[in-house]
Amino acid sequence: MSDTPQPLLLSVDRGRCAGAGMCALTAPEVFDQDDEEGLVVLLRPAPAPEHRAAARTAVGLCPAGAITLDPGEASGRLRTES
């Protein structure tokens, strides 16, 4: 499908996270916040195609630069994704 967003692999750095919740607001299927500190919890490091666009938006919105995309890994991961 030509409109399927590119596969991606995400990682988060809770040390940098400012707990602003932009990720959980934008891509709730992919990110959550823990109840104690409100810091990011990565629910799906390799989001399904239908959640990838929102996940990418969240990466751009994160005020603390706490979410990173690893497109190199992602293509390797794609093969193992079922």
Place this chain on the structure above:
Amino acid sequence: MSYDPTAAGTTADAATTEGPPTLPTDRRTGCPFDPPTGLTAPSDEPLRRMRCADGHIGWLVTGHAAARAVLSDPRFSSRYELLHPPIPMPGLPEQLPPAPVGDIIGLDAPEHTRYRRLLTGKFTVRRMRRLTERVQHFTAECLDAMEQAGPTADLVAAFAQPVPALMICELLGVPYADRERFQSQVAALFDQTAEVEAKGDAYTALSHYLNELVLAKRAEPTDDLLSDLTTSDLTDEELAGIGGLLLAAGLDTTANMLGLGTFALLSNPDQLDALRADPALAGQTVEELLRYLSVADPIPRAALEDVEVEGRLIRTGETVTVSVQAANRDPRRFPDPDRLDLHRGATGHLAFGHGAHQCLGQQLARVEMTVAFPALFARFPTLRLAVPPQEVPLRDRSNIYGVISLPVTWDKE
């Protein structure tokens, strides 16, 4: 030299004084929702020199990318004592004192991080959504009172102020019996027409009340943020300070978004019709109003070392005044930026700031506005201004922009 005062839209006053212009604040001409004349970004100049109130020559950032870069860079400090205030602050000394206890807006890491970590868990998206029902309840109460007293009202006093005030009461766990007194003190504190002295009295009374509230929550914890925080290692003084911070940061901001936002929607009937036709548009409406109005502006920072931003060298000690309202009208980020367009997809706006200090209460503010706007327009389908738009009094001289009052009227059933 390369500096050209006419290019930056200086006021007559600034042009006659040495050095670059001061922060443009003149909104007298044109649309009440547009940034002051001369504030928006010339497309080729995302930052330029600016003279602060005390004469310090710093920088003004108006480009969206440059604003993001400055606000997310820890080499720019938030500490009040390092900042040169961008605009004169009546009643405050020229050299700002360090942040009072609990005011985390004026702190840097690691002190800032310590407080922020204690608070973020209480403001998660999930927790704030759980407050939706309470917001609906208070919104309906305010609308009932408005309807009974109608068919005219000052929307600020009847709606825009009490809804966020009641939600802060809820967060802090202010007992019902105290709420009326609490709210009138809060109203006095934020009254734009009040004398400095009356504000001082209200401030003293509120500080006193918050101290008492903390002691009461320690003795008998209830189900609220303040009681939750008593189990942390925060002192009573810190807890009261944090209570004061939530009041100061969470009330005037949200109230002015509701007041000015209603004014903006009433002034853009096609957009208001779109919202009425599709209540699911509420979330997008809130984001676009945040972008379009950017009521909390500007956000100052001080360079802790030499930093290059978009090709300009900012020197250690210089104050950088980030105008998020200008950045949110940067045409490179938001095409046709002066148009209120609920469908544009305004996420990525900087109305809540960016970086480590990005608004702690933003998810609560979103819930409040997402509930309040549709409820208001559903209750009063014929809501309109009761005065000509140019007669609506604006908060020109405040670092939170908005309307002082908003006289409205509607047809009685």
